[in-house]
Amino acid sequence: MTRQDLINQIKEKQSFLCIGLDTDIRKIPEHLLKEDDPIFAFNKAIIDATASYCVSYKPNLAFYEAAGIKGMISFEKTIQYLNDNYPMHFIIADAKRGDIGNTSAMYARTFFEEYALDAITVAPYMGEDSVTPFLGYDGKWVILLALTSNKGSHDFQLTEDNTGQRLFEKVILKSQQWGNQENMMYVVGATQGEMFKDIRNVAPNHFLLVPGVGAQGGSLQEVCKYGMTKDCGLLVNSSRGIIYASKGNDFAEAAAKNAKALQAEMAAELNKINI
Numbered sequence: 102m103t104r105q106d107l108i109n110q111i112k113e114k115q116s117f118l119c120i121g122l123d124t125d126i127r128k129i130p131e132h133l134l135k136e137d138d139p140i141f142a143f144n145k146a147i148i149d150a151t152a153s154y155c156v157s158y159k160p161n162l163a164f165y166e167a168a169g170i171k172g173m174i175s176f177e178k179t180i181q182y183l184n185d186n187y188p189m190h191f192i193i194a195d196a197k198r199g200d201i202g203n204t205s206a207m208y209a210r211t212f213f214e215e216y217a218l219d220a221i222t223v224a225p226y227m228g229e230d231s232v233t234p235f236l237g238y239d240g241k242w243v244i245l246l247a248l249t250s251n252k253g254s255h256d257f258q259l260t261e262d263n264t265g266q267r268l269f270e271k272v273i274l275k276s277q278q279w280g281n282q283e284n285m286m287y288v289v290g291a292t293q294g295e296m297f298k299d300i301r302n303v304a305p306n307h308f309l310l311v312p313g314v315g316a317q318g319g320s321l322q323e324v325c326k327y328g329m330t331k332d333c334g335l336l337v338n339s340s341r342g343i344i345y346a347s348k349g350n351d352f353a354e355a356a357a358k359n360a361k362a363l364q365a366e367m368a369a370e371l372n373k374i375n376i
């Protein structure tokens with residue numbers, strides 16, 4: 102999907118919501134456990150109930166890999182379902198990959214060719230040759246970890262070198278020599294608040310994937326105040342806050358209600374920039 106296609110979807114839906122499909126078999130409603138594939142049945146119901154409120158889905162591979170081969174079959178069926186029924190949604194593999202060049206090339210083949218996903222999250226710390234294999238695909242995206250939502254972001258990402266430059270700034274500036282606004286985004290946690298100002302100093306126009314609203318306590322309003330660009334420039338993710346809104350038979354309706362509430366807040370923010 103191109104950057105302009107994504108912006109058009111955001112305009113049309115009045116939403117920049119990405120729903121995280123972090124599906125844990127221990128958390129899904131009990132009545133689904135008698136289905137052949139409970140994880141897929143859960144995802145399908147969540148997707149059908151929420152698709153009109155979001156522009157993106159982000160299945161996190163950890164949740165599928167944890168269920169072994171069965172989990173990977175659920176992942177594959179979920180992706181197939183999305184690609185067949187919701188082709189204009191931007192689908193992100195949250196896989197946090199990155200390795201020596203020939204191995205990264207295999208990861209790229211997995212997620213972009215085998216599964217035909219739009220984007221993959223990538224850890225930057227092995228450098229240029231670990232990231233560029235993901236950048237050779239038209240319309241596909243690398244989403245590079247820059248300033249994450251967790252407290253461990255202080256351990257490396259927020260540390261300064263002797264010129265005062267912080268590691269996340271170095272990651273963002275250096276990686277702009279490898280990719281561009283059409284094929285690279287950055288992950289910035291919603292919990293980072295005013296730090297979005299500093300992010301926009303080094304990446305004024307790139308799209309940012311912003312997890313951490315909902316369960317992790319980040320503020321959508323603060324993210325928008327400091328991080329929104331004239332094209333929106335944000336995909337804001339919520340996983341647990343939407344998909345586990347209810348553990349009862351009404352889980353899909355409850356997810357839709359929470360997604361709709363976030364979409365309404367997003368529409369109000371988009372209204373401020375007239376898109």
Ligand SMILES: O=C(O)c1cc(=O)[nH]c(=O)n1[C@@H]1O[C@H](COP(=O)(O)O)[C@@H](O)[C@H]1O
Nearest residue numbers: 121161222249250290312316317339340341
């Ligand atoms: O790359 C990510 O998506 C990610 C980066 C980050 O800094 N923080 C973060 O929470 N995430 C992911 O975003 C999702 C957040 O889930 P909730 O906290 O349940 O909304 C999880 O899948 C995390 O793995």
